[in-house]
Amino acid sequence: TAPPSVWKYKDLLPVAIEPVSIREGGTPLYKCDRLAEKIGVKELYVKHEGMNPTGSFKDRGMTVGVSKAIELGMKTVACASTGNTSAALAIYGAKAGIPSVVLLPAGKVALGKIGQALMHGAKVIMIKGNFDDALALVRELCEQEPIYLLNSVNPYRLEGQKTIAFEIVDQLGFKVPDRVVLPVGNAGNITAINKGFKEFVTLGITDKRPKMTGIQTEGACPIVKAYKAGADNITPEKNPETIATAIRIGDPVNARKALIAIKESGGMAESVTDDELVQAQKDLAQLEGIGVEPASATSVAGLKKLVDAGLISKDETVVCVTTGHLLKDPEEVISVCAEPVTVEANLEALRKAVFE
Numbered sequence: 001t002a003p004p005s006v007w008k009y010k011d012l013l014p015v016a017i018e019p020v021s022i023r024e025g026g027t028p029l030y031k032c033d034r035l036a037e038k039i040g041v042k043e044l045y046v047k048h049e050g051m052n053p054t055g056s057f058k059d060r061g062m063t064v065g066v067s068k069a070i071e072l073g074m075k076t077v078a079c080a081s082t083g084n085t086s087a088a089l090a091i092y093g094a095k096a097g098i099p100s101v102v103l104l105p106a107g108k109v110a111l112g113k114i115g116q117a118l119m120h121g122a123k124v125i126m127i128k129g130n131f132d133d134a135l136a137l138v139r140e141l142c143e144q145e146p147i148y149l150l151n152s153v154n155p156y157r158l159e160g161q162k163t164i165a166f167e168i169v170d171q172l173g174f175k176v177p178d179r180v181v182l183p184v185g186n187a188g189n190i191t192a193i194n195k196g197f198k199e200f201v202t203l204g205i206t207d208k209r210p211k212m213t214g215i216q217t218e219g220a221c222p223i224v225k226a227y228k229a230g231a232d233n234i235t236p237e238k239n240p241e242t243i244a245t246a247i248r249i250g251d252p253v254n255a256r257k258a259l260i261a262i263k264e265s266g267g268m269a270e271s272v273t274d275d276e277l278v279q280a281q282k283d284l285a286q287l288e289g290i291g292v293e294p295a296s297a298t299s300v301a302g303l304k305k306l307v308d309a310g311l312i313s314k315d316e317t318v319v320c321v322t323t324g325h326l327l328k329d330p331e332e333v334i335s336v337c338a339e340p341v342t343v344e345a346n347l348e349a350l351r352k353a354v355f356e
């Protein structure tokens with residue numbers, strides 16, 4: 001009966017100590033009737049993970065991952081990141097009182113995320129390469145040094161993120177949606193959420209699981225290509241490119257697990273263009289008052305594309321997960337919105353601007 005939050009489900013989480021927690025989880029599940037009408041589905045909900053403490057779902061993985069680091073007596077934590085993982089690691093490291101090291105792809109990280117990692121005191125290192133290069137490097141470092149790696153190769157990250165599934169069931173009054181649609185980058189989240197729904201079935205709390213539907217952008221979609229080819233692993237993309245820098249990933253580390261999650265749940269994978277995701281970002285913000293960063297909007301853009309293609313039935317109850325807050329990437333927002341009007345400071349000029 002307690003309100004949803006990550007540690008509401010502590011009995012299903014592998015941490016014995018008092019957790020390192022800053023009130024993560026318990027994010028809103030908004031019923032989006034205007035958006036549902038525009039897309040053409042009967043029932044659409046948006047699980048807005050941008051309402052976590054650092055503004056992304058990564059807080060769920062880090063509250064468990066950093067708690068585990070403390071439980072294991074680790075002295076330093078590290079990750080590679082397209083930005084949100086580093087912001088979350090920095091804040092939870094600060095909360096836990098241990099140093100964090102974060103590796104970011106130079107020149108390709110949204111401003112808000114860099115600001116968070118810096119202000120929360122992480123050692124922020126820009127790698128002259130992309131996220132995949134940074135991940136390979138940090139894995140090598142953590143194999144050689146007593147530094148605890150907290151990318152989503154670390155299973156404790158996924159344990160925290162599976163609570164998204166628990167909360168969705170909780171918030172729908174113990175109903176399970178027909179489908180969950182979410183953005184996919186390194187593919188930890190789709191794996192984690194699928195696991196959460198499976199655990200509730202195993203525990204007899206629910207009796208069905210949603211179709212897990214992963215969305216990527218056309219410039220970075222190794223998992224979509226593998227899914228469409230019926231393959232059980234990906235061919236890494238050397239130069240992923242997309243406005244959605246959070247998922248600008250060519251060699252997702254959880255690809256095999258994600259393809260299994262999609263297949264065993266009867267889900268699918270699809271890609272969208274940057275233009276389609278920007279339109280969805282505006283629709284979320286202007287039709288429903290939900291402010292998201294670009295990568296998050298791929299879930300709604302992908303849903304629209306699949307409904308238009310007749311691949312998703314209009315009768316489905318769908319949950320789209322929006323994974324990060326609008327404030328993370330203000331530069332992208334300014335770049336895709338019309339210029340504000342600037343007027344002389346007098347009433348005549350104002351009236352002209354308001355009513356013209």
Ligand SMILES: Cc1ncc(COP(=O)(O)O)c(/C=C/C(=O)C(=O)O)c1O
Pocket residue numbers: 056058080081082083084085086152183184185186187188189190246247293295296323324
């Ligand atoms: C807003 C947002 N939406 C979707 C994803 C994709 O989740 P995964 O498929 O579990 O990777 C990310 C991932 C970010 C990082 O990988 C990182 O921060 O290093 C994100 O920040």
